Amino acid sequence: xxVNDNNFQPVIVAFCxxxxxxxxxxxxxxxxxxxxxxxxxxxxxxxxxxxxxxxLRAFQKGADGVIICGCHPGDCHYTSGNYYTRRRxxxxxxxxxxxxxxxxxxxxxxxxxxxxxxFAATMQQFTEDVRKLGPNxxxxxxxxxxx
Amino acid sequence: xxxxxxxRAKELLADGTVSRVIGWKxxxxxxxxxxxxxxxxxxxxxxxxxxxxxxANVSKYLVKESRKEGKILAFLKPCDTxxxxxxxxxxxxxxxxxxxxxxxxxPKLDAEKIKAKGITGILGIKNENYTLKxxxxxxxxxxxxxxxxxxxxxxxxxKKHVIYDELIGEDGDILDSNRFDTVEKLENMTAQxxxxxxxxxxxxxxxxxxxxxxxxxxxxEKCVFDNPKxxxxxKAASDSFEENLFHIIRAFxxxxxxxxxxxxxRVCPQNIPLHLLNRKFIKDINELYGEYQAGADTVSxxxxxxxxxxxxxxxxxxxxxVE
Ligand code: SF4
Ligand code: SF4
Ligand code: SF4
Ligand code: FES
Numbered sequence: 001x002x003v004n005d006n007n008f009q010p011v012i013v014a015f016c017x018x019x020x021x022x023x024x025x026x027x028x029x030x031x032x033x034x035x036x037x038x039x040x041x042x043x044x045x046x047x048x049x050x051x052x053x054x055x056l057r058a059f060q061k062g063a064d065g066v067i068i069c070g071c072h073p074g075d076c077h078y079t080s081g082n083y084y085t086r087r088r089x090x091x092x093x094x095x096x097x098x099x100x101x102x103x104x105x106x107x108x109x110x111x112x113x114x115x116x117x118x119f120a121a122t123m124q125q126f127t128e129d130v131r132k133l134g135p136n137x138x139x140x141x142x143x144x145x146x147x
Numbered sequence: 148x149x150x151x152x153x154x155r156a157k158e159l160l161a162d163g164t165v166s167r168v169i170g171w172k173x174x175x176x177x178x179x180x181x182x183x184x185x186x187x188x189x190x191x192x193x194x195x196x197x198x199x200x201x202x203a204n205v206s207k208y209l210v211k212e213s214r215k216e217g218k219i220l221a222f223l224k225p226c227d228t229x230x231x232x233x234x235x236x237x238x239x240x241x242x243x244x245x246x247x248x249x250x251x252x253x254p255k256l257d258a259e260k261i262k263a264k265g266i267t268g269i270l271g272i273k274n275e276n277y278t279l280k281x282x283x284x285x286x287x288x289x290x291x292x293x294x295x296x297x298x299x300x301x302x303x304x305x306k307k308h309v310i311y312d313e314l315i316g317e318d319g320d321i322l323d324s325n326r327f328d329t330v331e332k333l334e335n336m337t338a339q340x341x342x343x344x345x346x347x348x349x350x351x352x353x354x355x356x357x358x359x360x361x362x363x364x365x366x367x368e369k370c371v372f373d374n375p376k377x378x379x380x381x382k383a384a385s386d387s388f389e390e391n392l393f394h395i396i397r398a399f400x401x402x403x404x405x406x407x408x409x410x411x412x413r414v415c416p417q418n419i420p421l422h423l424l425n426r427k428f429i430k431d432i433n434e435l436y437g438e439y440q441a442g443a444d445t446v447s448x449x450x451x452x453x454x455x456x457x458x459x460x461x462x463x464x465x466x467x468x469v470e
Contacts, residue, residue: 052399056396059388083456086461090431093461093464095395101342103338103465108460141386142388
């Protein structure tokens with residue numbers, strides 16, 4: 001099928017920390033809230049487990065957008081993990097922007113285990129933003145292109 | 148200067164303070180003075196050189212050298228002392244095994260800039276009142292000294308030695324450099340323009356790994372780029388993605404630890420302005436988390452392994468002016 005603006009379905013990779021955001025995703029499921037099937041969740045022990053290499057690899061293997069979700073600052077299961085995430089990811093996203101990669105392909109959101117609705121809304125919004133950008137071309141690996 | 152250095156090195160060798168000396172020696176050509184270790188007074192007399200081409204930073208060699216038996220004398224320029232301090236902080240060098248003599252910095256010369264003027268067959272280069280007199284196979288050429296200085300010296304950040312046991316010559320000051328100008332210029336471009344700029348630059352990379360190998364912050368025993376399972380080890384990039392991956396990760400790994408010594412760009416055979424990636428991180432760190440100079444001291448915490456509860460959110464990136 002020819003991909004065009006109308007039927008483009010972005011692949012979204014969401015790194016979710018086990019203790020808050022993954023539980024938040026679960027809650028949105030049990031509450032029967034809808035969020036796009038474009039979102040592929042990868043569970044990580046803590047948001048600070050996300051190595052910059054993971055994010056780049058996700059783009060390489062076909063992601064059009066990458067979002068990281070963790071506990072709200074102050075609530076990290078490991079006390080301070082997400083504070084490190086915040087600095088690291090800010091710097092990384094800024095660098096991607098500096099290299100001319102579209103800003104809206106990357107995001108970070110704090111989602112607690114009680115915020116099922118926020119999880120669904122965030123994913124809807126992010127998927128929509130990435131859909132508008134079209135397929136990831138600037139940070140893709142041609143050898144991995146599917147179509 | 149060279150004579151004073153040799154004299155002092157011989158004294159320290161003779162009285163047993165040190166058993167080796169790390170400095171530079173003349174290469175095959177007039178412009179390829181390279182780092183070298185000397186063990187005797189005779190070697191020093193014969194080979195030791197300190198001239199306009201001693202831009203190489205010898206700090207990184209001390210990771211290995213300071214673990215050998217006996218003390219080593221190291222001649223460090225101001226910029227090199229920052230690298231050494233950073234290595235102390237990261238427990239990569241053994242401070243007690245190094246005797247540091249601070250020596251004046253540059254500007255040092257970049258032979259490529261001389262050759263770029265079409266000057267070839269270089270036999271000798273003399274600096275006469277900031278005009279270079281270049282002896283070549285085809286006659287004598289001249290060019291202004293300042294047109295041939297190293298990129299890293301053009302935006303020198305400090306003439307001050309941050310660590311030393313003794314000094315030869317005067318200590319200088321921290322300078323008000325213009326080192327973020329080009330980063331700023333890029334920031335003000337559109338995303339497409341920046342993308343095109345970096346594609347043009349990074350696609351030149353031949354993955355020789357020189358930038359990593361020379362970097363005093365890249366001292367990992369096992370580097371991610373040597374991991375055979377990564378698919379990107381020791382080979383030229385087979386897709387533009389791999390170029391981006393290498394450069395983003397290399398720069399990221401040294402973020403908060405890079406002293407801006409400029410060695411990476413200096414050694415790149417493809418003239419890729421790698422320092423702009425490092426400086427982007429330095430600039431961001433300064434702006435978002437407070438001024439920080441890696442290597443200025445041996446105790447402060449690197450901003451990337453630190454935090455405050457009210458740091459900004461990554462959305463600052465998304466909320467910047469037009470994309
Ligand atoms: S020194 Fe230059 S060409 Fe070599 S790997 Fe580094 S950027 Fe690439
Ligand atoms: S990244 Fe470049 S400027 Fe920074 S410490 Fe390493 S060699 Fe020096
Ligand atoms: S690139 Fe990263 S892993 Fe490799 S030596 Fe440098 S800091 Fe270490
Ligand atoms: S455990 Fe959720 S961010 Fe650390």
